[in-house]
Amino acid sequence: MEKDGIRENLDEKDSNIMLPKPSLDEFSHLSLDIGGSLIKVVYFSSNSNCLVDDNGMRSPEDSLEVSNSNSNWPFLSGRLHFAKFETSKINDCLEFISSKQLHYCGSRHHEAPAGDKNVIKATGGGAYKFADLFKEKLGVSLDKVDEMDCLVAGANFLLKAVHPEAFTYMDGQKGYVQIDHNDLYPYLLVNIGSGVSMIKVDGDGKFERVSGTSVGGGTFWGLGRLLTKCKSFDELLKLSHQGNNRVIDMLVGDIYGGMDYSKIGLSSTAIASSFGKAVSENKELEDYRPEDVSRSLLRMISNNIGQISYLNALRFGLKRIFFGGFFIRSHAYTMDTISVAVHFWSKGEAKAMFLRHEGFLGALGAFMSYEKHDLEDLIAH
Numbered sequence: 272m273e274k275d276g277i278r279e280n281l282d283e284k285d286s287n288i289m290l291p292k293p294s295l296d297e298f299s300h301l302s303l304d305i306g307g308s309l310i311k312v313v314y315f316s317s318n319s320n321c322l323v324d325d326n327g328m329r330s331p332e333d334s335l336e337v338s339n340s341n342s343n344w345p346f347l348s349g350r351l352h353f354a355k356f357e358t359s360k361i362n363d364c365l366e367f368i369s370s371k372q373l374h375y376c377g378s379r380h381h382e383a384p385a386g387d388k389n390v391i392k393a394t395g396g397g398a399y400k401f402a403d404l405f406k407e408k409l410g411v412s413l414d415k416v417d418e419m420d421c422l423v424a425g426a427n428f429l430l431k432a433v434h435p436e437a438f439t440y441m442d443g444q445k446g447y448v449q450i451d452h453n454d455l456y457p458y459l460l461v462n463i464g465s466g467v468s469m470i471k472v473d474g475d476g477k478f479e480r481v482s483g484t485s486v487g488g489g490t491f492w493g494l495g496r497l498l499t500k501c502k503s504f505d506e507l508l509k510l511s512h513q514g515n516n517r518v519i520d521m522l523v524g525d526i527y528g529g530m531d532y533s534k535i536g537l538s539s540t541a542i543a544s545s546f547g548k549a550v551s552e553n554k555e556l557e558d559y560r561p562e563d564v565s566r567s568l569l570r571m572i573s574n575n576i577g578q579i580s581y582l583n584a585l586r587f588g589l590k591r592i593f594f595g596g597f598f599i600r601s602h603a604y605t606m607d608t609i610s611v612a613v614h615f616w617s618k619g620e621a622k623a624m625f626l627r628h629e630g631f632l633g634a635l636g637a638f639m640s641y642e643k644h645d646l647e648d649l650i651a652h
């Protein structure tokens with residue numbers, strides 16, 4: 272669902288249709304991806320009609336039906352639920368898990384001492400950082416699953432099992448992509464979280480993290496917050512809608528008296544230097560509109576990620592680049608900038624694609640790391 276170009280959260284707060292609250296024992300197998308900025312939560316309900324959040328509200332976009340045909344576990348049929356929380360507000364996440372009794376939804380180690388019986392699959396740095404907190408507050412152990420393994424497992428699952436999942440975005444046009452299971456690999460997975468990981472994927476569990484950059488989603492939100500005084504990420508993203516980057520960015524035309532530099536393929540409107548105009552004008556931060564600052568920042572970071580991604584695709588001869596991570600938020604301008612960068616640098620050879628469940632790759636991968644017998648065991652309970 273698009274709202275002002277920003278897709279509504281795949282979280283529980285955007286729901287609108289009332290349904291009766293499910294009984295707690297309908298939920299099973301909780302998995303977590305605890306990142307530097309956000310905690311992503313995935314859990315399963317065996318009742319596929321169960322589209323209900325913690326307020327008893329129904330949401331059309333916070334879940335995904337799993338049927339015998341699209342699941343890796345043919346005995347599983349139901350619905351996957353998605354939720355997210357800011358890592359700095361981890362207590363909200365603990366409360367959410369506790370209120371739904373999701374902490375009983377891991378695997379059970381029958382031989383373990385009473386306190387160690389519930390084990391939840393968790394990935395991301397927070398699976399290490401917050402393990403003691405989960406133990407203390409919920410009495411669960413976090414079974415740590417490697418972050419890169421999870422990102423790849425989540426992406427492969429979505430690309431193979433969910434349709435439509437991948438789409439292109441250019442000039443305001445979204446085009447869903449039909450994935451040929453026999454012609455999926457190799458591809459480059461670019462996960463734009465707080466930082467950015469670039470992974471060459473060659474098959475199920477076959478991959479290499481080939482590059483990364485610390486200039487990512489955390490940079491946009493961190494710098495943006497300092498420069499604009501915005502109170503939330505969404506507010507910053509919304510501001511960028513009304514902004515004009517030409518006020519702050521130095522364009523080729525600014526340097527070349529309005530002309531293109533066509534000999535090296537640069538039009539007059541191409542950005543020659545992000546934020547470059549700010550040095551030549553006698554202005555302070557207060558003299559710039561936050562809208563324009565946000566727009567320039569978003570453009571600078573998206574462009575840079577698009578360019579580094581292309582260079583890595585070129586390095587390994589990859590034609591397809593899938594972008595995930597919560598930085599994207601299905602935001603039109605972000606996707607457009609990344610797509611244009613990839614198109615421009617590759618001269619149309621490489622293609623940028625985006626994923627509907629962009630921010631949940633890691634959490635889904637952690638979910639998929641439950642052993643088959645754990646899942647069957649849980650269903651039995």
Ligand SMILES: Nc1ncnc2c1ncn2[C@@H]1O[C@H](COP(=O)(O)OP(=O)(O)OP(=O)(O)O)[C@@H](O)[C@H]1O
Pocket residue numbers: 305306307308309310357395396463464465466467487488489490491492504505595596597598599600630
């Ligand atoms: N509500 C939000 N609050 C904070 N950041 C948000 C929000 N929504 C989207 N973002 C963006 O998403 C980024 C985090 O994305 P994601 O959850 O994929 O990464 P992460 O797992 O937290 O980071 P990492 O993998 O580097 O540890 C933030 O840096 C920010 O740019």
Ligand SMILES: CC(C)(CO)[C@@H](O)C(=O)NCCC(=O)O
Pocket residue numbers: 306307395396418464465466467468482483484485
């Ligand atoms: C450190 C991680 C993997 C944590 O998710 C991520 O934030 C990241 O890929 N950062 C970029 C680090 C780098 O390659 O420069």
